[in-house]
Amino acid sequence: MPSSMIRIEGLTKHYGPTQAVKGLSFEVPRGQVVGFLGPNGAGKSTTMRILAGSLNPTGGKAFVGDVNVVEDPVGARKLIGYLPESNPLYDEMMVVDYLRFVADVRSVPKDLRAARIKSAVERCGLTGVVSKDINQLSRGYRQRVGLAAAILHEPDLLILDEPTAGLDPNQIVEIRNLIKDLGKEKTVILSTHILSEVQSTCSRVLIINEGRLVADDTPERLTAGADGSGEVFVVLGHRHGQPLDAATIRASLSAMAGVTAVEVAEGEGAGTLAFRIRHGAEDVRRTLFETVVKTDLVLLEVRRTQVSLEDTFRKLTDTRRAA
């Protein structure tokens, strides 16, 4: 039986009168890289902390592999590598001393310790800084130290809480590549606000809002719309610079096969017109070209506009608008 790596059933967490997580359920199979999305305060960190073992749930069940995190917390924590939000580290320690400490606390066998540290250091690109104090490192390097510490004991599951927060664009790309690399052999669950990150690293997206799951799909399907429909943006001009009549053009575009709606959009100035063409499952760009060449019009621009993950995200999590 292919057992799942994470199984959460009806998880709840209260902080006094506030409910951070309200009956969350999901399952993550082994080997998947999952992005955990949601606005601030949605319950992402709380859920991750419960999985990682630093918080006890109020109700519901959480399993890591087959281990219940409430019944056997120490057993569950052995299977996990965790990078907390804001990545706290012992600043006054040398990188290598810190990694040794983590290896000892995690009971990495003494004879394997040096090799494990070496491979984690190489993997996370820390070779040049092992004998530096952690407080001398840049944020990007600190993040790598956190990641190296999280993979030392070769856990099955990596829980990364906002691994790229506060990094510059170059550092983000580096850490993202590292996560992708780690995702080849481990199950990874990472939380983030950066939606492009999910698109580039994750094979599945969980969106939670106000402690509940609101979406669970692949990034592609969340952006494309489930039925494959889409929108094409087109800018047209006249071959000889003559003025254009929006209504006639719109009518001929609407007549094309597969088109469901045409909207006039803002053009690029005198002599040009822009349209938004909505279509069904079929791509209409080819038909569009063939329609246009038969006339005196020229195509200045044709572009597929995707519903961005941002739009989906905002639609799913904007509770003020829904209310």
Place this chain on the structure above:
Amino acid sequence: MNAALAVARREFRSFFISPIAYIVLGGFLLLSGWLYFSTLFLAGQASLRGFFSVAPVLFVVLVPAITMRAVAEERKSGTLELLLTFPMDDWQITLGKFLASLGMVSVALACTLPYAFTVASLTGPGPAFDWGPVFAGYFGLVLLASSFIGMGLWGSALSKNQIVGFIFGLVLCFAFYFVDKFAPLLPDSLGQVVEFLSVDYHFENIARGVIDTRDLVFYLSLTVLGLLMTARTIQATRL
């Protein structure tokens, strides 16, 4: 157990990185040395009794100063969350912190050993220097320090502010030190109760060279109680 030892090793090393450890150690040695040697030559007796009579009250300040950052600092910097996700129980974290603090107290005590050697060398030709009470005294101080460490760690676990931890520990330690100082004014039965609660009273018994199980049980219970409260307080972080 290994995890607790790893926590203890890291903690113990971190003492020597911050200047506070050196200030606290230096202050302790200066005060204890001055208070001891200023009376030693007046009394004209080659013993460490003078040192052992001031050490408990100095420990009331020294021990909370050593333990104040143990948990508070981890809470403040966020590393407590890391500790909580390592595969170990909360009592192992507590035990690690306890061992590190005990190690630090031992360092302070080891630094006072030259007092003993100095006095031993001052002994006149007649009777030999009596090492028995010295061993007993140091043994008693370690026990007394253990019970103080329990209280100090609890104070440190309560807040992310080291100073709050220090003051809480100081007040508790002082209470257990001071409780029997009014005993002569109290009725006999009550006097005995407060005497039994006093860390100083039990220490005097041991320092006299009488090692009684009642004194051992007292220190052990007080230490365990402090550590249990510490572990409970750390555990409450998970709620």
